[in-house]
Amino acid sequence: MINLLRSEVLKFRTVRLHVWLTIGAVGLLLVVVGLVGMLSSEPRRTRPDDLMSLIGGFSVLIAMTVGVLAALGITSEFSHNTIRPTLAATPQRTTVFVAKAVLSTVYGLVVGAVAVVAAYLLGSLLLSARGASVGLSGDDGSLAAFLGVPILCALLALFGYGLGLLLRNSPAAVSLIILWPLLLESILNGVLSVAGVDEPTRLLPYTSAFALVIPNPSDAPGGRIYGGVYFGMFALLITVIGIAVNNRRDA
Amino acid sequence: MIEVRNVTKRFGSVVAVDDLSFDARPGRVTGFLGPNGSGKSTTMRCMLGLDRANAGSASFAGRSYTSIVNPLFEVGSLLDAGFVHPGRSGRNHLRWMAMSNGIAASRVDETLELVGLTDAADRRVKAYSLGMRQRLGLAGVLLGDPGTVVLDEPANGLDPEGIRWIRDVLTHLARGGRTVLVSSHLLAEIALMADDLVVIGRGRLIEQCSVDEFVDRHSTKWVRVGSPQLDAIAVAATAVGARVERVDGQVADIHGITAAAVGEIAARDAIVLHELTTRSESLEDAFLRATAGAQEFASEAPSPVASSAPLPPPIVDRPGGGGR
Numbered sequence: 001m002i003n004l005l006r007s008e009v010l011k012f013r014t015v016r017l018h019v020w021l022t023i024g025a026v027g028l029l030l031v032v033v034g035l036v037g038m039l040s041s042e043p044r045r046t047r048p049d050d051l052m053s054l055i056g057g058f059s060v061l062i063a064m065t066v067g068v069l070a071a072l073g074i075t076s077e078f079s080h081n082t083i084r085p086t087l088a089a090t091p092q093r094t095t096v097f098v099a100k101a102v103l104s105t106v107y108g109l110v111v112g113a114v115a116v117v118a119a120y121l122l123g124s125l126l127l128s129a130r131g132a133s134v135g136l137s138g139d140d141g142s143l144a145a146f147l148g149v150p151i152l153c154a155l156l157a158l159f160g161y162g163l164g165l166l167l168r169n170s171p172a173a174v175s176l177i178i179l180w181p182l183l184l185e186s187i188l189n190g191v192l193s194v195a196g197v198d199e200p201t202r203l204l205p206y207t208s209a210f211a212l213v214i215p216n217p218s219d220a221p222g223g224r225i226y227g228g229v230y231f232g233m234f235a236l237l238i239t240v241i242g243i244a245v246n247n248r249r250d251a
Numbered sequence: 252m253i254e255v256r257n258v259t260k261r262f263g264s265v266v267a268v269d270d271l272s273f274d275a276r277p278g279r280v281t282g283f284l285g286p287n288g289s290g291k292s293t294t295m296r297c298m299l300g301l302d303r304a305n306a307g308s309a310s311f312a313g314r315s316y317t318s319i320v321n322p323l324f325e326v327g328s329l330l331d332a333g334f335v336h337p338g339r340s341g342r343n344h345l346r347w348m349a350m351s352n353g354i355a356a357s358r359v360d361e362t363l364e365l366v367g368l369t370d371a372a373d374r375r376v377k378a379y380s381l382g383m384r385q386r387l388g389l390a391g392v393l394l395g396d397p398g399t400v401v402l403d404e405p406a407n408g409l410d411p412e413g414i415r416w417i418r419d420v421l422t423h424l425a426r427g428g429r430t431v432l433v434s435s436h437l438l439a440e441i442a443l444m445a446d447d448l449v450v451i452g453r454g455r456l457i458e459q460c461s462v463d464e465f466v467d468r469h470s471t472k473w474v475r476v477g478s479p480q481l482d483a484i485a486v487a488a489t490a491v492g493a494r495v496e497r498v499d500g501q502v503a504d505i506h507g508i509t510a511a512a513v514g515e516i517a518a519r520d521a522i523v524l525h526e527l528t529t530r531s532e533s534l535e536d537a538f539l540r541a542t543a544g545a546q547e548f549a550s551e552a553p554s555p556v557a558s559s560a561p562l563p564p565p566i567v568d569r570p571g572g573g574g575r
Binding site: 003004006007008010011014015016017076080081082084085086087088089090091092248249250251 | 299301316319330335338343346391
């Protein structure tokens with residue numbers, strides 16, 4: 001399993017698209033935080049948790065990019081037919097697909113951690129220099145949101161990988177990752193509301209997960225932990241179905 | 252030793268491989284031959300567990316492929332040289348393969364050198380020619396120095412030099428005691444490298460035998476005679492049941508008799524001969540004859556075998572001349 005994981009890491013990092021998209025996603029967050037830190041008109045009136053609110057809100061885009069990359073990591077194996085030499089080198093399919101799931105999740109966790117740490121350091125450096133009050137606290141939820149960014153990235157990476165494995169098609173998987181919260185869950189939310197379901201957003205896995213990165217997740221009725229666990233279970237289910245389907249299908 | 256037993260693979264209502272059984276023996280190159288769409292690639296994918304066979308099994312030295320841990324040490328396979336990420340370098344492609352099976356990184360450089368790709372190893376695969384991709388694929392096959400090699404149309408699209416290179420490599424591997432199974436839809440190509448043949452059509456086994464046996468069994472032979480006394484030899488040959496077709500005034504093709512028999516007739520009757528050679532249909536004709544009716548897709552153009560027009564220049568069997 002260790003050899004397989006090392007091999008999968010090598011495969012992932014030796015495709016330039018993966019590297020550049022990762023750098024781009026983290027870089028974009030740093031640019032936004034940097035601009036806000038430099039151009040904020042009244043830094044002295046900034047609340048300590050404002051920086052984490054900014055990073056948390058923007059990290060949703062990073063998490064989605066990570067999800068897209070995880071999906072592309074597996075769909076490109078099918079589109080380039082490299083899944084065949086992969087499974088010829090390791091014919092135990094479940095082992096291969098689990099290794100890829102672990103890699104995708106760890107990749108999301110690492111990218112999320114690097115992004116949030118770098119963005120927080122940059123933001124606090126710039127804002128503190130201009131006299132703003134910046135800090136992480138358990139009381140205002142900013143620390144929880146800080147920790148939630150890598151977790152959201154990890155879960156979206158697993159979700160993206162699972163979707164990619166299930167669909168085996170890059171455009172379909174990427175579209176679904178982006179449109180799921182914007183379209184599918186919005187429509188579902190409306191339908192559930194009309195049907196009289198109480199607090200329908202708690203039934204929407206993707207939307208629930210956003211509570212992980214918001215300092216004060218007032219819009220998420222289930223709360224931060226509920227949102228993370230619910231979406232995590234959902235992502236895991238998609239992945240398990242993807243593995244089961246691919247164990248039966250021709251490579 | 253590769254043993255394929257009763258493998259059947261269906262795609263919906265289409266039976267791609269139909270109860271197919273054959274063996275490939277160690278120390279020999281076994282050519283897996285069949286027209287396009289005959290089920291060669293599907294069979295190979297089923298053998299490697301990439302496609303799920305509806306029935307049957309395949310084993311490599313007694314074990315199914317999917318039960319082998321680190322199979323690159325036991326079975327090297329190349330199904331398509333294009334199954335490589337175009338954005339990855341050749342070296343990195345081999346590195347991930349080696350890593351997945353715990354093969355030392357130094358072996359990557361060794362195999363790159365073996366296939367002559369050392370200088371291009373760090374170039375991205377999308378910049379490789381087809382021949383370079385085939386070489387890279389073969390490097391992957393050789394990574395674990397396996398005892399069994401399975402290659403699907405490795406000479407496809409290669410220039411004559413590349414085909415010769417593949418042929419030499421496969422022959423070398425077989426002479427080293429390895430089991431080599433190589434598919435092709437061209438008998439002429441496979442005949443140059445294979446010792447044994449497994450011929451299939453529409454997913455079914457047509458024949459398993461040696462290349463020589465296959466050619467003997469399926470190609471028509473005749474004797475070409477050149478003589479200033481052609482009438483005399485024609486009469487004598489006809490008298491023993493042969494059929495004579497005149498090519499021109501001094502040359503005739505005689506069917507139903509061997510060159511030796513014609514030579515003896517000529518000696519007995521003191522007939523001067525200018526030419527006495529055994530001729531046969533081309534290997535492609537033999538292949539088409541064997542697989543007639545087993546073509547998945549056939550054009551409406553008249554078949555060279557069925558045509559009444561003169562056959563293309565035949566291949567001449569000369570002693571030691573490598574007639575095939």
